[in-house]
């Protein structure tokens with residue numbers, strides 16, 4: 001599916017229950033037009049991963065995901081030779097000379113494709129999600145560069161494999177370290193921040209069926225208010241969603257300081273943050 | 288349009304934003320895909336292609352306002368006046384016109400626009416407000432801040448806020464809790480108005496004085512280039528936001544072992560695995576290295592000569608304390624006191640600083656820096672608790688008021704700790720001039736660094752490698 005305007009992107013994503021702002025829609029639009037990867041950065045739980053999933057949904061493309069972690073290497077990201085199968089092949093075949101065997105065992109049949117290669121080889125266009133790319137070491141980033149700029153993978157024994165179809169690539173980062181300039185240069189940059197109260201309200205309405213308009217608005221406003229405090233960890237969108245669900249389960253119709261005090265632990269994860277927020281909101285009501 | 292975009296890119300570079308050749312070309316290519324009349328589309332397209340770091344977005348927004356001030360907004364109001372009501376028409380209205388001008392009418396229109404979140408009417412109202420209240424005079428080389436201040440003062444935001452609260456109040460007796468939420472909502476809306484007015488003022492300044500001139504007056508050093516010794520309060524506030532990621536990075540740097548990689552061969556697991564391949568050890572297994580649990584002690588000069596910088600180091604300490612459970616902090620002037628507990632969990636920065644200035648005992652004699660006494664006191668009180676896992680970070684200008692440096696004790700500290708690192712906020716060329724005793728102390732440090740800006744702090748963190756494990760001497 002090709003979008004003829006950023007507006008069309010907004011509509012499609014909204015239809016998939018992902019509520020984008022203008023910036024998000026514009027960047028998705030450009031990514032598709034320019035065949036460029038998108039580097040999505042922002043605090044935890046603002047919908048970075050979800051964006052890639054939603055784009056897969058609206059384009060009807062399969063999602064291939066590479067979850068990054070410290071110590072990820074090419075064998076897990078790109079490809080690996082299936083050495084067990086190769087060994088068996090060598091042992092079962094004593095008649096042939098080494099040249100023909102080695103030619104044989106370094107063929108596609110013995111290749112284990114990992115997410116990056118899988119995305120390149122896919123006969124149908126895919127969405128490739130490289131999740132939490134800031135977790136890999138700078139040195140490992142080099143693995144990604146070839147894919148990101150040329151959509152190809154070089155395998156010494158086999159030559160270069162080109163993408164037959166153009167994948168849409170999303171990389172996400174929590175910005176725990178600065179990514180290399182080389183990687184950033186190849187990407188469109190999209191910083192997603194906490195949504196404003198209006199958009200958060202829409203997200204809540206989309207994600208929490210049965211939530212009243214009034215409650216959605218209140219939840220969004222409280223979330224904004226709490227994010228304004230100096231906390232160890234501000235509530236993410238997923239946490240406000242959890243909170244809204246909790247309120248619904250408790251049949252709350254109207255949030256007041258008491259309800260908030262009783263359920264703060266759903267929104268905030270640190271005891272010190274909970275205490276601070278509780279203090280903040282009860283003192284405002286005593287004034 | 289092309290020339291405006293190249294001018295815009297030049298301005299970004301002037302402001303210190305590193306836009307590479309490739310990115311500039313990408314930006315040009317990308318704008319071919321969009322409707323150039325749509326401001327948001329244009330802005331986000333240029334942003335996504337040219338800016339790759341959140342810290343540069345402020346500079347981007349300012350420059351964009353200036354360079355594309357005449358790009359029509361997405362929905363252009365069909366207000367006949369709006370097309371060319373720029374500066375030249377203004378002097379005619381003069382002062383006589385102001386008395387006729389219906390301020391109450393404008394306030395009412397703004398109130399409606401804000402209550403109904405009607406962006407289009409808000410923009411129209413902002414235009415009118417600037418028109419009538421800013422008193423802009425062509426050719427006067429003032430920055431927009433003055434006009435902004437003037438317009439807002441005449442608009443009487445406090446009254447507008449009160450009216451808006453009333454307009455939005457769904458029923459009479461809101462609880463205090465609901466009032467609070469409402470007030471925050473209203474503040475966010477007024478912020479929109481402020482932005483519109485500012486944008487309008489910039490638009491007119493550009494019409495009057497040209498893009499380059501306005502951009503030049505609005506240019507500020509990027510937050511990473513602000514001199515930490517002379518930062519303004521608002522610059523310090525911006526820095527605070529940038530410090531978080533830096534401390535996370537420092538935390539992971541310190542936790543990192545110097546030798547990276549897979550650790551020692553795990554012989555047993557390798558043999559067990561080899562059964563699958565007929566006894567060939569084709570899949571060597573490695574032990575995972577144990578994660579390192581670093582300890583950091585921060586030692587900050589908070590004397591008068593360091594006022595701004597020490598505020599920054601305290602911010603840094605505060606941010607570090609949320610990252611690191613094993614962080615101890617100490618402050619000194621002419622003697623030293625531990626301040627770790629002032630940064631205890633959940634304490635906000637302001638109250639921590641207040642308590643440190645009131646309660647920490649950092650002055651012994653006269654309140655002028657005495658590094659020698661501070662370090663000796665530090666070593667005699669806490670030196671016994673240093674271990675081969677402790678990294679000691681000292682921040683200070685090493686200006687000792689011509690007192691004896693007594694640097695030998697720093698050697699003792701270095702011997703007991705894993706590393707001693709000194710961060711000096713003065714330019715390298717000032718070290719050892721006047722009363723600076725930097726090289727006396729420097730010779731006992733693992734490394735010393737000039738850290739005058741966030742950028743330098745970041746470089747320091749990026750390049751940090753520590754002696755990996757001294758064998759513990761007294762565990």
Ligand SMILES: Nc1ncnc2c1ncn2[C@@H]1O[C@H](COP(=O)(O)OP(=O)(O)OP(=O)(O)O)[C@@H](O)[C@H]1O
Nearest residue numbers: 017018019043044045046047048049050203237238
């Ligand atoms: N714009 C949005 N529209 C709809 N739902 C959203 C939106 N943003 C966030 N969410 C909700 O928030 C949840 C968390 O989002 P997601 O897992 O994508 O966050 P993330 O940014 O990838 O976080 P992390 O950095 O922790 O990986 C999603 O499952 C979704 O329910």
Ligand SMILES: [Mg+2]
Nearest residue numbers: 048049131172
């Ligand atoms: Mg994620």
